[in-house]
Amino acid sequence: MRQPVWFACGDTGLLLDFSGYGPGLGQVAIPATDRANLTRKARQLGQMMREKADSGAFRGLTDIVPGLCSVLFHYNPVIITSAELKQIVSLHLEQLYLSRQTPARLWRLPVCYDEKFAPDLKDVVSKVNLTSDEVIALHTSKILEVAIMGFLPGLGYLTGVDDALHLPRRSVPRTFVPQGSVGLAMDQTVIYPLNSPGGWNLIGRMPIPLFDQKRENPILFSAGDQVSFYAVNADKYEELAASCVDGNLPICPEQADGAAL
Amino acid sequence: MTMLTILTAGPYTSIQDKGRTGYQALGVPEGGAVDPDARITANWLVSQPPETAGFEIFMGGFSFETDTALAIALSGSLSDQLTITPAFGNARTEPAGQTIWLQPGDQVLVSPLRGSNLAFLSLSANFDLPPVFGSVGTSPNARIGGLDGGMLRAGDRLPLRAITPAPKQRQLQAECARLFEPRTIFRLVLGPQDFCFESDQIEKLTRSDWKLTTRMDRMGLRLSGPSLTHKINADILSDGIVKGAVQIPGDGQPIILMADHQTTGGYTKIASVISTDLPALTRLAAHRSIRFTIVSQAEAEQLARQKAALLSKVLPMEYY
Numbered sequence: 253m254r255q256p257v258w259f260a261c262g263d264t265g266l267l268l269d270f271s272g273y274g275p276g277l278g279q280v281a282i283p284a285t286d287r288a289n290l291t292r293k294a295r296q297l298g299q300m301m302r303e304k305a306d307s308g309a310f311r312g313l314t315d316i317v318p319g320l321c322s323v324l325f326h327y328n329p330v331i332i333t334s335a336e337l338k339q340i341v342s343l344h345l346e347q348l349y350l351s352r353q354t355p356a357r358l359w360r361l362p363v364c365y366d367e368k369f370a371p372d373l374k375d376v377v378s379k380v381n382l383t384s385d386e387v388i389a390l391h392t393s394k395i396l397e398v399a400i401m402g403f404l405p406g407l408g409y410l411t412g413v414d415d416a417l418h419l420p421r422r423s424v425p426r427t428f429v430p431q432g433s434v435g436l437a438m439d440q441t442v443i444y445p446l447n448s449p450g451g452w453n454l455i456g457r458m459p460i461p462l463f464d465q466k467r468e469n470p471i472l473f474s475a476g477d478q479v480s481f482y483a484v485n486a487d488k489y490e491e492l493a494a495s496c497v498d499g500n501l502p503i504c505p506e507q508a509d510g511a512a513l
Numbered sequence: 514m515t516m517l518t519i520l521t522a523g524p525y526t527s528i529q530d531k532g533r534t535g536y537q538a539l540g541v542p543e544g545g546a547v548d549p550d551a552r553i554t555a556n557w558l559v560s561q562p563p564e565t566a567g568f569e570i571f572m573g574g575f576s577f578e579t580d581t582a583l584a585i586a587l588s589g590s591l592s593d594q595l596t597i598t599p600a601f602g603n604a605r606t607e608p609a610g611q612t613i614w615l616q617p618g619d620q621v622l623v624s625p626l627r628g629s630n631l632a633f634l635s636l637s638a639n640f641d642l643p644p645v646f647g648s649v650g651t652s653p654n655a656r657i658g659g660l661d662g663g664m665l666r667a668g669d670r671l672p673l674r675a676i677t678p679a680p681k682q683r684q685l686q687a688e689c690a691r692l693f694e695p696r697t698i699f700r701l702v703l704g705p706q707d708f709c710f711e712s713d714q715i716e717k718l719t720r721s722d723w724k725l726t727t728r729m730d731r732m733g734l735r736l737s738g739p740s741l742t743h744k745i746n747a748d749i750l751s752d753g754i755v756k757g758a759v760q761i762p763g764d765g766q767p768i769i770l771m772a773d774h775q776t777t778g779g780y781t782k783i784a785s786v787i788s789t790d791l792p793a794l795t796r797l798a799a800h801r802s803i804r805f806t807i808v809s810q811a812e813a814e815q816l817a818r819q820k821a822a823l824l825s826k827v828l829p830m831e832y833y
Contacts, residue, residue: 264785287750323753324754329814333811404540405536474538
């Protein structure tokens with residue numbers, strides 16, 4: 253295994269890249285399973301450092317953002333230098349390879365794949381050469397992983413999508429994608445936490461808001477969570493959507509099977 | 514309840530404070546005033562803690578009415594003036610960079626800015642708005658903060674609390690005012706993906722004039738100039754992003770990422786504007802030309818500490 257490599261992000265960020273190729277070149281060089289493992293390692297280091305920082309072991313670390321095969325440490329250069337931060341993180345790198353991953357949460361989420369919520373399902377069906385029932389069956393068959401978060405508050409990029417469903421983004425992005433839309437592109441699937449522009453192929457809608465300011469924990473996902481989908485009809489979709497008023501959350505996560513980690 | 518009523522919002526005015534720290538792993542942008550120097554100094558002028566929310570005003574054209582007595586101050590564009598029109602009597606003008614007292618019924622106008630593209634107006638009061646992830650600052654793309662997650666509009670009514678009617682009369686000292694002198698050369702630290710470019714492309718970055726385009730907002734600022742070519746392509750495995758990152762997408766034209774940038778992204782970032790220089794970049798209007806020069810990460814950190822020391826000397830309070 254290659255050693256992780258540090259990269260500067262101005263005077264407020266330090267990126268630790270686990271791909272060993274440098275971020276950017278790893279994309280072609282790393283097989284998907286290695287990529288998933290390196291992403292987990294990077295995320296785990298982030299969690300470890302967050303706990304250390306929260307315990308008051310050192311100051312100046314302002315945020316920790318996991319990426320694909322990398323983790324970004326945001327720091328305040330008035331309080332800590334990048335040299336000091338590198339030294340502290342490096343000390344924990346050794347422990348990282350000995351420590352166990354914390355058990356993940358598994359969210360089982362309902363998706364309505366009805367035509368009115370799935371403007372691109374027909375297009376996807378023709379592109380991947382399957383029937384719509386087969387696309388839905390494959391989309392609901394796998395346990396997916398929140399590889400990283402980004403783009404909007406609460407949006408997780410879910411990896412582990414069946415190979416048969418890999419396809420490019422739409423050539424022309426939409427200027428408006430409704431909240432809850434389930435998108436499919438590349439080897440990933442996403443749920444839009446808010447109304448937003450977007451270029452993913454829309455194949456369904458999920459009734460439970462990923463981001464709701466009224467909830468005590470407004471954001472549902474964290475990087476590392478597992479997700480699986482099950483199909484619901486439009487009546488069930490409406491019922492579930494209605495049950496989410498006033499910050500109510502009609503579901504709770506299960507503890508994921510440790511074997512998957 | 515005491516209120517400020519927005520009379521004219523201007524093209525891009527919003528409520529901003531220090532932003533949200535520690536939530537980027539959930540996809541929540543840091544947000545906050547894009548010009549922290551203006552926020553810190555304007556708050557000092559009204560005897561408020563440096564993180565306090567005020568108005569971030571792009572280009573000016575902003576006016577409001579107060580129904581209560583309070584103090585205000587404008588910073589970030591020190592050569593501009595405010596026009597105060599009382600309910601009865603004649604209007605007067607007041608300069609930026611000092612404490613200004615208002616009476617109930619006063620209307621305050623920030624005319625189109627001439628000295629800068631951006632100003633920050635602080636109040637000796639707090640907005641009585643619900644914080645989201647610890648901040649009332651507005652991130653319009655994430656639709657959080659402010660009144661309803663959006664930019665201000667004429668007719669908006671903003672409730673106030675914790676009004677300090679008689680703060681100290683203050684004026685920005687010359688040493689501090691120098692922070693706001695226009696800058697056209699911006700210092701960069703290379704990375705994290707400078708290795709995705711041949712050395713002649715890095716030279717192109719530092720030897721060319723770059724023009725600010727009209728495509729600028731709280732997320733980013735697009736430059737135009739010679740096209741920068743990638744060794745392979747613009748795509749990378751998505752990684753975390755800092756404010757000031759110089760992103761080079763497929764068209765080779767740089768985008769400098771601002772306070773509301775996405776927390777992670779999949780385009781190469783050739784370098785980052787250092788934190789000391791970034792506020793000055795936000796004050797430049799479209800069509801202005803800038804140049805870049807490269808410093809090391811350690812030099813950039815040293816400059817950040819020097820600026821912090823200067824600010825703590827001239828604004829004697831904890832401001833980070």
